[in-house]
Amino acid sequence: MERTLIKDLRSKIDQTVELKGWLQVLRDQKKIQFLILRDPTGAAQVAHWKPNNEALAEEIAKLGTESALTITGKVIDNPVVKLNGLEIQLESLIVDNNAESPLPFDPFAETLPTIDYRQDWRYMDLRRPVNNLFFQVETLVELAMREYWTKNNFIEIHTPKLVGAPSESGAELFSLDYFERKAYLAQSPQFYKQMAMASGFERIFEIGPVFRADPSFTSRHMTEFTGVDMEMSWIDSHEDVMASEEQWLNYVYTRVKEQFGDAIKEQFGVDLVIPTLPFPRIPMKEAVEILKSRGWVPADKKGDIDPAGERDIAAYVKEKYNHDFVFLTDWPIGVRPFYHMRKPEDETLTRSFDLIACGLEITTGAQREHRVEVLQKQATEKGLHFEPIQFYLDFFRYGCPPHGGFGLGLARLMMVMLGVGNIRESVFLFRGPTRLIP
Ligand code: ATP
8 A cells, every 4th residue: 555644634535544654642541542643744643442453452552652653544534633633543553663662852742851962862853843844944945045056057066075275264174184194174165166266167056064173162153064155257346246145045035935934934933034135235344333332342353243243233234124134244354364355445354245144144255366466465464375275376377257155054044044043953963062973
């Protein structure tokens, strides 16, 4: 018999069907047993009249909740049943995998254990429909990203994650033994995205793993995360990159709202708002002034904004423009890497931006410096030696167009979209300084 999904049961009234799923609840009464069976599409009530089959009744009585079962039974239309007004009259049952009891925790309990404990048993935690929906949405998010990009002539690339030189700061680098020498795990595909511009690809994207040896314990950092990166050629400034990113995000949100808007409202309590175009833009100098006038105190003089500042500027943008997104532009050179292009009209600033969404940084982007002499000068100023990055500097020696791009953290976008407060709940498996298992 072919498996029926629980969502399709109503079309099978009075027929015998086969269901596969997890035993969420067992109510063993004197004459009758009720089993709530759950599959990824819903839950159904299965009833077994004990006198019909005493041996089967005994087998059912021993089942642990969360066992994986295949059952067959007849679908009865019964308005009295709370679950969809349907009941399955049990005919036979196969225990595919019995669940031991007690469970490490009951994923359907009113109060759940701490995030850290749930991480140990992440597969149990993921059984909750809200988490299943999370990854259905994430799947669509990635699909929509690729749809937008392929419709707009972007090429997808896959760059190496084993690298010989850091592309960002040396401080957050994981190193490993590589035969007779050291190798590193890529902190971003930055250098290779730019190589694609020197390769004449014009527009590229990559969705892939990024590694950061960041020892911090925050609700938004991981040591391994999925980076969503794009790079485009023949731009005039970082403005072209921002315009491209906002249209792309608008497309992604539109696709998600169409397909999952109702489910997201029901499961996450979030009424998804498609961000309108254009997103507000605020130069950093102005942002710092706005924040100071609201009582924010900068942590240092470098011109950066800390997470509290990010939240506060988002609150300001919400009040003033009723928008959840804001591009902070024109960052000072001190807090930007050597490859960000400087503003010709003010050499202390870069043609760069961060995108803040609902108070969380989700993207950094910029126009890149493609003039090799200028790039070398900026590298020297940052104290970098040419030798390890010579292969990178060479990209700009034989005809490389002006270009720019951005990097976005997939898990951070998902946090923002679905209103999830902690990145540990926004990823299949979390990796942090003290978390390598499971
Ligand atoms: P932050 O200031 O939050 O540490 P960053 O400035 O180091 O981030 P970038 O190097 O600009 O981040 O990386 C681009 C994007 O990648 C960020 O905007 C963010 O969405 C994501 N990202 C960066 N670091 C992490 C991390 N440790 N865990 C998860 N996502 C990250």
